[in-house]
Structures are given as structure tokens and as C-alpha cells.
Amino acid sequence: MILRIPDYFEDFHCLGEACPDTCCIGWELEIDEATYDYYRSVPGAFGRRLRAAMADAAKDGEAARTFCLKVDGRCPFLNRQNLCEIVLELGPEALPEVCTEYPRRTFSFGPYITRSLTLSCPEVARMLLTSEPPVHFPEVDLSERVLADTEITVKGDGSPEPAAAEDASDDPSDAPGEDAEGLPADFTAKVRDRAIGLLEDRGRAFADRLGRFLRYAEAVQQGIDAGLRTDGQLFSMEETGFERCGDTAEKPQKESPEDLRAAFAKRLELLEKLEDISPRWEKERAALSAMAGAPPFPEFYDDVRAEHLMTYYTDRYFPLAWYDGDLLGKARFAVFSLLVQMDLLTLRARKRGEKPGAQDWIEVVSLYSAEVENSEYNTELLLEALGQSL
Numbered sequence: 001m002i003l004r005i006p007d008y009f010e011d012f013h014c015l016g017e018a019c020p021d022t023c024c025i026g027w028e029l030e031i032d033e034a035t036y037d038y039y040r041s042v043p044g045a046f047g048r049r050l051r052a053a054m055a056d057a058a059k060d061g062e063a064a065r066t067f068c069l070k071v072d073g074r075c076p077f078l079n080r081q082n083l084c085e086i087v088l089e090l091g092p093e094a095l096p097e098v099c100t101e102y103p104r105r106t107f108s109f110g111p112y113i114t115r116s117l118t119l120s121c122p123e124v125a126r127m128l129l130t131s132e133p134p135v136h137f138p139e140v141d142l143s144e145r146v147l148a149d150t151e152i153t154v155k156g157d158g159s160p161e162p163a164a165a166e167d168a169s170d171d172p173s174d175a176p177g178e179d180a181e182g183l184p185a186d187f188t189a190k191v192r193d194r195a196i197g198l199l200e201d202r203g204r205a206f207a208d209r210l211g212r213f214l215r216y217a218e219a220v221q222q223g224i225d226a227g228l229r230t231d232g233q234l235f236s237m238e239e240t241g242f243e244r245c246g247d248t249a250e251k252p253q254k255e256s257p258e259d260l261r262a263a264f265a266k267r268l269e270l271l272e273k274l275e276d277i278s279p280r281w282e283k284e285r286a287a288l289s290a291m292a293g294a295p296p297f298p299e300f301y302d303d304v305r306a307e308h309l310m311t312y313y314t315d316r317y318f319p320l321a322w323y324d325g326d327l328l329g330k331a332r333f334a335v336f337s338l339l340v341q342m343d344l345l346t347l348r349a350r351k352r353g354e355k356p357g358a359q360d361w362i363e364v365v366s367l368y369s370a371e372v373e374n375s376e377y378n379t380e381l382l383l384e385a386l387g388q389s390l
């Protein structure tokens, strides 16, 4: 098993009471099975309170256990001082997995375990968006360490052991089977790494890197589709001339104002379909719609921050192609997300008549992430809508 973590991961520390945007407000908190069983056994008045706060909610036809949020959207166990009463009463080990894990996330595909931090947490957004060097993703071969030392921990967060990873798939029977449309894990990992390399190629202007990134994803997808169609085998990296595709593929013409207007309208149309997570998002989306008559021209404002965002999406979403083979859809999702956030920054720039600063980026990026990444429904809707069948 190969564990991969972005280089800023270990520096994360929750801001606690100082956080400008607590993660205990506004989101549905799903309670994992083990915690649910434990809460059902807690004695006394606090146990009764826990059980009263839990609700069985139907989700995709399956029962999901959640806490009923209060009318103001607060977790029922968040007190006036913004402290968690479950921790105060029962200790931090009594929290549901979602609370102990957030903003950390683990995803496994084949022999790879990837850990990441979710940008909806403003502290994570601050860390990523105020750093200058390209993000690196050190890898550790856990199989050697498992043999040498069973106490594997990730410094700074105390978890996970490989078996505890979300979507853990070290069992080969979990891998996409012959009939599945997924990709081999090694192949997926190589394509992800190559795509990140294109994005972090700082000898080029960011817009150029973004174009190469998209053309690369298109070339890979064509190869995947052709390989799957012809003999059921996936081609090797070398066979497709991947290394050259960013340069050799025909470069797109400069977009006309009509094209830009149409692309913006398409982004708005998709955003309209999302479920609104917070009133703040609703307001920003309405303000974006009001710009439809004078759509923003793509401006990245800050190449390093735009690069970091794209790297984040690529690291996080490309591995999902291991399931469905739709790499191009993940690339489009990354570019769509970047452009929507640039639209939101343009809104601020126009209002204030000045270039957005670091704080604008942090607010916009954490707001977008909360709206899209903290809602399975919204993430899936966008990934599907931007998928390769487009």
C-alpha cells in the first residue's frame, strides 16, 4: 500500500473557537454505524438527549442516521461558546467519524491510499492559498512499514491505519472487475501525476498550462476509449505519445465574446441545479446570475493560487476515474470549479474596483467547496453533467 499526502497536510491545526466558519453549522452530520450503536447505549439524561437528536433519514433509498440540526442550522450539541457538548460529556472519542475526520479525507484505489484536506475549512484554504511553492505529494510505502511497525500513524492527525481508510480497497475483489469501466490503479495514478506535472510547469503562463492540462486529458481519454474498444486492453503510456500531446495537439483558437458569454451561461445553468447549502451561497449565486448581461472574461488574478486549486482538484478527483474510466470528466470538473471561483472573484473585483486579495480567495474557495464538495448530491451532479458524454 502506498500512502500519499500533500506536503501541507501535517501542518493543519483546527482553529477551534477562533474559526470564522465553524464546521458544526449548516451541514447534515451523518452518524456512522458504530457511533450510532454506541449512542443508543449511552445511559442517563445525556443518552436520552443523543437519541432524541438522532433521526433516520432516507438517502438514496438507504437509511442514513443524522443529527437533526436546529432551525438556525447549528448542530444540536454545539453550545453557545461554540464548544461541542459530546466532547465535554463523553470525550472526543465519542464523536462520529465525520467530526473527527473533517476536514481530512481518505480515498483508496488499488494499492494507493490518498489523504487530503477539504477546502471548505477556511484554515485549509488559507494554508493552500497563501503558500508559494508548488504542492508536493510525498509517498510512503506502507507495506514495508506494516511489516516493520504496526503502529502506522500520519503525524499530526493520528490516523488512519490502512484498514480504517474510507473506501479502502486493499481487497483485490473491490477493484473494478473485467466488466467494469474503471481504469487500472497504476495507470490512474500515473495520469494524475503527469497532469499535476503539467499544471506545475511554472516555466509557462498559467493559461497555457491549463490548456495543456485539458488537451492532455482529452488525449488520454481518447486513448482509453480506443484501447477499450479495440482489444479490451488499456494501452501503455508510451504508446499514446502522452508526453508530447500537450505540444502537438492543435491549440484552441482564442474565444470570441459570444463564446465567453455562452460558456458563462452554461456555468450558471449548472449552478442553478445545485442544492443550496448555505444562504451565503444563494446570495453569491444570485449576484452571479445578475452578471449574465456582462459576463466576466476569464482572469486568473493569481497564477500560483489558480495552480494550487487545479492541483487540489486533480489530486482529489482524477483517482475517481479508477471507478468509471471518465478521466476527461474529472478534468472538466476541475476547470469548471476553477472558472466558477474566478467568476466569484470577478464579482468582488467589480464591486470594489480592485484585484481580489488573499482573504477574498479564502472566502470564495471555502464557500464553493462547502457548496459542492460537502454535498455528495452536488458533487455527483457536476461530475455527471461534465462527464465525457458531454
Ligand code: SF4
Pocket (backbone or CB within 6 Å): 013, 014, 015, 016, 019, 020, 021, 022, 023, 024, 102, 103, 120, 121, 122, 123, 124
Ligand atoms: S472549519 Fe476547519 S478550522 Fe474551522 S472548526 Fe472546522 S475544522 Fe476547525
